[in-house]
Amino acid sequence: MTMTTNSGSASGRVLVVTAVDAEKDAVQRGLGPDSRFDVLAGGVGPVAAAVSTATALATTKSGYDLVVSAGIGGGFAGRAGIGSLVVASEIIAADLGALTPEGFASVDELGFGSARVPVDLDRAGRAVEALRAAGLPVCLGPVLTLSTVTGTADTATELAQRVPGAAAEAMEGFGVAEAARKHGLPVLELRAISNPVGPRDRAAWRIGEALAALEAAIKVLKEALR
Ligand SMILES: O=C(O)c1cccc(C(=O)CC[C@H]2O[C@@H](n3cnc4c(=O)[nH]cnc43)[C@H](O)[C@@H]2O)c1
Numbered sequence: 001m002t003m004t005t006n007s008g009s010a011s012g013r014v015l016v017v018t019a020v021d022a023e024k025d026a027v028q029r030g031l032g033p034d035s036r037f038d039v040l041a042g043g044v045g046p047v048a049a050a051v052s053t054a055t056a057l058a059t060t061k062s063g064y065d066l067v068v069s070a071g072i073g074g075g076f077a078g079r080a081g082i083g084s085l086v087v088a089s090e091i092i093a094a095d096l097g098a099l100t101p102e103g104f105a106s107v108d109e110l111g112f113g114s115a116r117v118p119v120d121l122d123r124a125g126r127a128v129e130a131l132r133a134a135g136l137p138v139c140l141g142p143v144l145t146l147s148t149v150t151g152t153a154d155t156a157t158e159l160a161q162r163v164p165g166a167a168a169e170a171m172e173g174f175g176v177a178e179a180a181r182k183h184g185l186p187v188l189e190l191r192a193i194s195n196p197v198g199p200r201d202r203a204a205w206r207i208g209e210a211l212a213a214l215e216a217a218i219k220v221l222k223e224a225l226r
Pocket residue numbers: 019020022023043044045071072073074075146148149150169170171172194195196197207
């Protein structure tokens with residue numbers, strides 16, 4: 001876990017959590033020197049993300065008003081193309097549940113809690129408006145968190161059917177969101193699309209394009225996010 005901490009006053013402070021340093025650097029470039037934001041590369045996957053976020057929230061002296069999960073992600077066909085942006089309308093742990101003979105049952109259906117964390121829809125809407133106004137391609141929709149990157153067309157279809165409107169998948173959002181929720185803080189998730197969700201073709205991931213889109217989005221969102 002690596003973190004850039006700025007000193008600043010308590011109000012309007014935002015913690016941005018990425019998975020890896022390349023994403024953190026893109027966010028930092030978009031922000032420029034801005035003491036209202038701290039950016040943390042908390043690790044890959046929901047567990048690393050939750051532990052890193054919860055630790056940062058518990059140990060900060062100045063406190064935060066908003067937590068943002070940000071990074072690259074896979075885009076669902078017909079919803080989010082490579083280089084475009086997705087702002088989460090909801091953050092869903094899509095593999096938190098049980099496989100049954102009838103199909104996947106979420107923890108909500110099993111009665112063990114919830115695999116869904118609501119986002120701050122007011123801020124999410126403002127973020128989408130600001131990105132559109134800046135001419136950046138963006139959609140608002142559910143972002144799925146999975147511990148395993150989807151690698152087949154069948155799984156992509158099953159996820160899209162199970163979560164109507166699913167726009168993107170990544171590996172950290174739910175962990176960041178659970179930590180924020182436990183601290184009573186609002187959360188957002190922003191994904192810049194590097195690859196389609198579907199058959200694995202790592203060579204086709206457009207990471208540079210996605211990181212450039214992430215940087216451009218953060219530059220626009222500096223004000224809308226607060
Ligand atoms: O190799 C690099 O230079 C590099 C730079 C930035 C990020 C990476 C990663 O591999 C980050 C892994 C990160 O990406 C998310 N992600 C991206 N596409 C998907 C997907 O289709 N399904 C799930 N997750 C995806 C994920 O959040 C990982 O943490 C490499």
